[in-house]
Every structure is written in C-alpha cells, then in structure tokens.
Amino acid sequence: MLTCYDDVLKVTDELVGVESIVNTTGEIEVANRLYDLIFSQSYFKSNPTHVFMSRTEDDKVERYNVFAFVKGTKEKSNKTVILMGHTDTVGIDDFSHLKDKACSPSELKKALANEKLPDLVKEHLQSDEWHFGRGVLDMKSGVASHFYLLKYYSEHPEELIGNLVFFAECDEEDSSHGVLSGLKDLKRLKEEHLFDYQALINSDFVAPRYEGDPNRYIYKGTVGKLLPSFFITGAETHAGSSFEGLDPNYIAAELTRQISYNPDLCDQSLGETPMPPVSLKQTDFKPTYTIQTALSAYVYYNFFIQSWSPKEVLSLLKEQAKIAFDNGINTMKERHRKYCEISGQPYSELPWKTRVIVYEDMQKKLVELHGDKYLDHMKQFKENLLLDETLDVRMFSARVVEEEWNWMKDKSPAIILFYSSLYSPRVDLSGKNEKEQNLIEALDYAIEIVQPHYSKPIVTRNYFPYVCDMSCVALSDGEEDIKAVIENNPSWGTKHYVNYDAIREINVPTINIGPYGYDAHNRYERTELVYTMEVVPNLTNQVIRKLLGMEEAK
Structure with a gap:
C-alpha cells in the first residue's frame, strides 16, 4: 500500500x-x-x-x-x-x-x-x-x-x-x-x-x-444522457373565447405529466435502473403580456439511458407524446362539453387532432415542398442567429424549429420532437x-x-x-444511432457539433x-x-x- x-x-x-x-x-x-x-x-x-x-x-x-x-x-x-x-x-x-x-x-x-x-x-x-x-x-x-x-x-x-x-x-x-x-x-x-x-x-x-x-x-x-426537446404549436385565441383555440402550454403540461418521473421510461440494464426523465425547462415564446394564448411552447427533459439508443428513444418518446396529446384533447373535449352544459351555450365538437412529428421527418417534408429556397433561407437564418450570443444551444435549436415551422403548409397544432444539446x-x-x-x-x-x-x-x-x-x-452506438442524433438536432453543424468518430477511434x-x-x-x-x-x-x-x-x- x-x-x-x-x-x-x-x-x-x-x-x-x-x-x-x-x-x-x-x-x-x-x-x-x-x-x-x-x-x-x-x-x-x-x-x-x-x-x-x-x-x-x-x-x-x-x-x-x-x-x-x-x-x-x-x-x-x-x-x-x-x-x-x-x-x-x-x-x-x-x-x-x-x-x-x-x-x-x-x-x-x-x-x-x-x-x-x-x-x-x-x-x-x-x-x-x-x-x-x-x-x-x-x-x-x-x-x-x-x-x-x-x-x-x-x-x-x-x-x-x-x-x-x-x-x-x-x-x-x-x-x-x-x-x-x-x-x-x-x-x-x-x-x-x-x-x-x-x-x-x-x-x-x-x-x-x-x-x-x-x-x-x-x-x-x-x-448516457440525451435532451429530448419538444416544440409545441397551438392555435392562438383570446382568453375570453378560450375553447376556440388550443393553448400550447396546456399540451406542454400534459406532456410533462406524461414524461416527468415516469418509471416506464427508465432504461433498466444489467440489473440497474437510472433515474426517470424530468423536465429541465418549460416555457412559451410570448415576448410580453397579451390576453391572447401563446402561439408556441417549448419543453425539454433530461433523459438517462443505459442500453437504449438515441434512435430508440425518439421512437419511444413519439409514442409518449401521442399519449399526452390524446389525453390533452380528450380532457379538453370533456371540459368543453361540461362548460357548454353549465353556461347554456350550444355544444359543437372541437376540431383538434393529435399530431406528433419527429424533426427529421419534418425536414424531409420541407425539402420536398420548397427545395433549395428553403435550404438557402435556413442556412442564412442560422448564420444570423449565431450572432445572438445570449442563445445557448438549446434555445438556438428551438428558434430554428420555430422558423422552420413557418414553412409548413399545414399549421394545425403539433408537437415536434428533436434533440437540442450534447448527446x-x-x-x-x-x-x-x-x-x-x-x-x-x-x-x-x-x-x-x-x-x-x-x-x-x-x-x-x-x-x-x-x-x-x-x-x-468510448462509444457503444452504431452509425445509425449516431445518425439519429445528427439528423434530429437543429443546431448540428452550426451551434453544435461533436466528432463521434474521434470517440470511436479512442474507444x-x-x-x-x-x-x-x-x-x-x-x-x-x-x-x-x-x-x-x-x-x-x-x-x-x-x-x-x-x-x-x-x-x-x-
């Protein structure tokens, strides 16, 4: 000794x-x-x-x-x-x-x-x-x-x-x-x-x-650690006619209720169980007070993994987001029906439907729709966004998704799932x-x-x-798993980059x-x-x- x-x-x-x-x-x-x-x-x-x-x-x-x-x-x-x-x-x-x-x-x-x-x-x-x-x-x-x-x-x-x-x-x-x-x-x-x-x-x-x-x-x-992130779009409305819109903060709350502290999302491996996911940030993007509901919200979660790949986590959380969206809509419909009963207003079915999009799928759709015009615009947008040094990589990613959403033809409420930080x-x-x-x-x-x-x-x-x-x-993930990290991170190659090949070389x-x-x-x-x-x-x-x-x- x-x-x-x-x-x-x-x-x-x-x-x-x-x-x-x-x-x-x-x-x-x-x-x-x-x-x-x-x-x-x-x-x-x-x-x-x-x-x-x-x-x-x-x-x-x-x-x-x-x-x-x-x-x-x-x-x-x-x-x-x-x-x-x-x-x-x-x-x-x-x-x-x-x-x-x-x-x-x-x-x-x-x-x-x-x-x-x-x-x-x-x-x-x-x-x-x-x-x-x-x-x-x-x-x-x-x-x-x-x-x-x-x-x-x-x-x-x-x-x-x-x-x-x-x-x-x-x-x-x-x-x-x-x-x-x-x-x-x-x-x-x-x-x-x-x-x-x-x-x-x-x-x-x-x-x-x-x-x-x-x-x-x-x-x-x-x-391992991932930061799965969700950009949530709603339908803006005046607070005095709240059932005419869909508050993205309401969907964000349902999402957090579904994901945070959920032991079903613990990646058990080799007889050990990591902590379940928990929310690290939840916000909307209203710059100041108005009596309108927000247009969009943003939430991200810490997510520990032991055997799951980043690709598997995306698939798992897409399903969790669908469950949360379904729960939110169903509860809202029940409350709307009850409100109509007690207020004496005529009841009509609310139009909202569950919609969850994985980031790389949205990207493919936008490229198909707009081609080089879209790609050139987003390249310039990211370069300009880099000048704002107050944005960390997580908020940078959210702002990129927000801009890309503007190019979508179908702007009905949705949850967009992506990664916004270091894997x-x-x-x-x-x-x-x-x-x-x-x-x-x-x-x-x-x-x-x-x-x-x-x-x-x-x-x-x-x-x-x-x-x-x-x-x-050291790196246990295959190339497809790392590809899922790269293709689902809006800041990749601009605000954020990791040479995973260098890790694989040392390994x-x-x-x-x-x-x-x-x-x-x-x-x-x-x-x-x-x-x-x-x-x-x-x-x-x-x-x-x-x-x-x-x-x-x-």
Missing part, C-alpha cells in the same frame, strides 16, 4: 485554492498551476516534451487541458493506462456570505462552525474525517490522486512496465470541450509513441445512493472483448488487495449515475474510481479523507499494476 495521504491532501488543497469555475479565467489558472506542479518534477525537467498544455478547439472560451506521461523502464511495453479527471468546478454563489472562503478548506471549516447546519453536516464538520470546500469532492481530490501516481512513477520508472498518461481536462461542468478536444491529443500520443491504450481510469466523485448507504462505489461505465453516449464494461475482460479482472484484483485495509465495503456497479466525461472516450474501456463524499454542487460539499486521500490512489494503483503486468503476490 502506498503511503500517500498527506501528499494527495496537499495537492488537493493547492488545486482547490484556485477558483476554477467553469467558463472563467480560473480554468486557465488551474491548468497553469497543475502544469507547474508537474514540470517541477525532475523527470519532466529531463523529459520536457512529456508534459504539455493543449487549448480546446471550437471553443469561445480560452482554456486548456494538461497532459503528461511517464514511460516505464522496467520492461519495454506499449501497454498504456490513461488517468483522467477534470479541474473545473461549478460556481460558488451557493456559499452566500461565505463565498470568499469557498476555496479555502481550513477557513471554510472554521466559518461553518458558526453556522446552523443540518445534523449530518454538523457531525462531519466536528470530526477530523471530512474535508469541506468547492472542488474537494468534485473533483480536485480525484485529480490530486492521479497526480500523485504520475509523480510516483516519474520518480520510479524502473517499477513501471508500459506507460502512464495523465489527462487533466477542463470544461466538464458545461459542454465537455475539454475531453472532446483532448481526443486529438490522445490520438497523437498513440500514433507518435505507439501507445496501446488498455484502459482509462476516471476519478469523478461517488456518493451514497440512499440514506445510510455504507458502500463506496466504483463504476464500470456510465449512463453523452452510454458506456458499459461487460467483458465483450479482451481489454474489457482484463479491466474487469484488474478491478476485482485491486478491490481484493485494498479492501482489507479499509472498513467500509468497496462495491462495483455498472453505470455511473450522473453525467460524466467517460461518455466521451478505450473505462472505469471510475473517485473520491467519496456528500453534497457536490452544494455549499456543504465535502469528501471523506481516508477513502479519498488513501484508498482511491491505492485502488487506482493496483488496477494499473494488474493491467500492466506488475501485480503483487497475494
């Missing part, structure tokens, strides 16, 4: 001390700090090309990834393990009047002692077993663990068979520019140094799955090839070696339950061994010291040793 506690804690605090909030200049500062820490080691002074900073591509924000690698001298081998973690954090506004202490664990702990705290937070604060501060859990301690192993093998290359690549990425908390840009660097290193990537070990945080959960989890893969692919480690089998065996070996030195259960699960950048280093088996704690993205963010500063580096090290043929005798 490596004696690493103090060293990992020291580097954790040094990194936490840099306020590296995503999309700020702090991301540059933390990259510089990490680069300096690495370059200060004698190995890298002797091998200066083995450490470098790399700016992200197609990114409006200036920021950098940090790469470093050590070549072992014990025995010549091309086998290589990648250690990855992110250096950016979420913001610190949630710390309120303690913002100035958010990135100083020692000062924050003193300040929190004077606050009214939840019981568990208070218990942890009063012990010497927990460390508080922005980034201590998510995930600068994970990066510090990887740094320790890079440093150790740079000092002891004679113990290392093969190679170790350290990859500290930026922009994990927003748009994954870091890891997606870093793929080109991993590819270059692979080609220039003949690295044979055996596995990637990520170090994102892990947390209890339920109250009282004693387990410390290691994840073999991760959930983070699902990743599983099921032993489908030799490298996956080797990584599973190495992980089991590592737990067997380390578990006797730690009192809490170390348990493996198949899918990391949150979005993380493991999704950007390395991946696991997550990360710091354990509570309240990531919260003012009480904290990590358990012994597990994070001692157990995590040793687990990671044993996986490395097994994969590269350096395992210890049991």
Whole structure:
C-alpha cells in the first residue's frame, strides 16, 4: 500500500485554492498551476516534451487541458493506462456570505462552525474525517490522486512496465470541450509513441445512493444522457373565447405529466435502473403580456439511458407524446362539453387532432415542398442567429424549429420532437472483448488487495449515475444511432457539433474510481479523507499494476 495521504491532501488543497469555475479565467489558472506542479518534477525537467498544455478547439472560451506521461523502464511495453479527471468546478454563489472562503478548506471549516447546519453536516464538520470546500469532492481530490501516481512513477520508472498518461481536462461542468478536444491529443500520443491504450481510469466523485448507504462505489461505465426537446404549436385565441383555440402550454403540461418521473421510461440494464426523465425547462415564446394564448411552447427533459439508443428513444418518446396529446384533447373535449352544459351555450365538437412529428421527418417534408429556397433561407437564418450570443444551444435549436415551422403548409397544432444539446453516449464494461475482460479482472484484483485495509465495503456497479466525461472516450452506438442524433438536432453543424468518430477511434474501456463524499454542487460539499486521500490512489494503483503486468503476490 502506498503511503500517500498527506501528499494527495496537499495537492488537493493547492488545486482547490484556485477558483476554477467553469467558463472563467480560473480554468486557465488551474491548468497553469497543475502544469507547474508537474514540470517541477525532475523527470519532466529531463523529459520536457512529456508534459504539455493543449487549448480546446471550437471553443469561445480560452482554456486548456494538461497532459503528461511517464514511460516505464522496467520492461519495454506499449501497454498504456490513461488517468483522467477534470479541474473545473461549478460556481460558488451557493456559499452566500461565505463565498470568499469557498476555496479555502481550513477557513471554510472554521466559518461553518458558526453556522446552523443540518445534523449530518454538523457531525462531519466536528470530526477530523471530512474535508469541506468547492472542488474537494468534485473533483480536485480525484485529480490530486492521479497526480500523485504520475509523480510516483516519474520518480520510479524502473517499477513501471508500459506507460502512464495523465489527462487533466477542463470544461466538464458545461459542454465537455475539454475531453472532446483532448481526443486529438490522445490520438497523437498513440500514433507518435505507439501507445496501446488498455484502459482509462476516471476519478469523478461517488456518493451514497440512499440514506445510510455504507458502500463506496466504483463504476464500470456510465449512463448516457440525451435532451429530448419538444416544440409545441397551438392555435392562438383570446382568453375570453378560450375553447376556440388550443393553448400550447396546456399540451406542454400534459406532456410533462406524461414524461416527468415516469418509471416506464427508465432504461433498466444489467440489473440497474437510472433515474426517470424530468423536465429541465418549460416555457412559451410570448415576448410580453397579451390576453391572447401563446402561439408556441417549448419543453425539454433530461433523459438517462443505459442500453437504449438515441434512435430508440425518439421512437419511444413519439409514442409518449401521442399519449399526452390524446389525453390533452380528450380532457379538453370533456371540459368543453361540461362548460357548454353549465353556461347554456350550444355544444359543437372541437376540431383538434393529435399530431406528433419527429424533426427529421419534418425536414424531409420541407425539402420536398420548397427545395433549395428553403435550404438557402435556413442556412442564412442560422448564420444570423449565431450572432445572438445570449442563445445557448438549446434555445438556438428551438428558434430554428420555430422558423422552420413557418414553412409548413399545414399549421394545425403539433408537437415536434428533436434533440437540442450534447448527446453523452452510454458506456458499459461487460467483458465483450479482451481489454474489457482484463479491466474487469484488474478491478476485482485491486478491490481484493485494498479492501482489507479499509472498513467500509468497496462495491462495483455498472453505470455511473450522473453525467460524466467517460461518455466521451468510448462509444457503444452504431452509425445509425449516431445518425439519429445528427439528423434530429437543429443546431448540428452550426451551434453544435461533436466528432463521434474521434470517440470511436479512442474507444478505450473505462472505469471510475473517485473520491467519496456528500453534497457536490452544494455549499456543504465535502469528501471523506481516508477513502479519498488513501484508498482511491491505492485502488487506482493496483488496477494499473494488474493491467500492466506488475501485480503483487497475494
């Protein structure tokens, strides 16, 4: 077992001390700090090309990834393990009047002692077993663990068979520019140094799955994430004659009732169940108050997948949208009939019919109807829309659909289904090839070696339950599945683009061994010291040793 506690804690605090909030200049500062820490080691002074900073591509924000690698001298081998973690954090506004202490664990702990705290937070604060501060859990301690192993093998290359690549990425908390840009660097290193990537070990945080959960989890893969989005058109009317129109907000509400928290939309796989979809935004496009109902509404949902493809999700949600539309119309008809009865007005059947359109089908229809005139118009429209920097990719997509709807001949109320953001692919480690089998065996070996030195259960699960950048280093989807993402994203190729072929080229088996704690993205963010500063580096090290043929005798 490596004696690493103090060293990992020291580097954790040094990194936490840099306020590296995503999309700020702090991301540059933390990259510089990490680069300096690495370059200060004698190995890298002797091998200066083995450490470098790399700016992200197609990114409006200036920021950098940090790469470093050590070549072992014990025995010549091309086998290589990648250690990855992110250096950016979420913001610190949630710390309120303690913002100035958010990135100083020692000062924050003193300040929190004077606050009214939840019981568990208070218990942890009063012990010497927990460390508080922005980034201590998510995930600068994970990066510090990887740094320790890079440093150790740079000092002891004679113990290392093969190679170790350290990859500290930026922009994990927003748009994954870091890891997606870093793929080109991993590819270059692979080609220039003949690295044979055996596995990637990520170090994102892990947390209890339920109250009282004693387990410390290691994840073999991760959930995928989609953002299915729905542009809903209605029929505008005066509020004083509301049954003469169809309020798109009413249909949006039915859609959310049908989709949000619906366990039938949980993609169960390998005995595990992700969280069901939930709405992340619901709005209409009325710019100001009028007594007219809205013309259109917009809603999108978080959607986790484990085995379903993006193409399958479109088909599934098209049916869900039809159910919601049917329910909305049927309820409206019942209410209209009842209103006519109590008001004494003559009853007439409402004209509304269920209509759900998948985006790529609408596109094909519009091209058939209008040809190049339509295509040229939309190209110019998107170019002009790009000038509005207030629009994120999700609202950009909605505005594109809104404009395209204007070209439809049949403008009766409808739901248009599309994707409006980054697709983070699902990743599983099921032993489908030799490298996956080797990584599973190495992980089991590592737990067997380390578990006797730690009192809490170390348990493996198949899918990391949150979005993380493991999704950007391996790809389970086929070309048709990725095609469904591309052809159903209105911002593709303008506001949004991902080189999924680059992911497929790296396609390395991946696991997550990360710091354990509570309240990531919260003012009480904290990590358990012994597990994070001692157990995590040793687990990671044993996986490395097994994969590269350096395992210890049991």
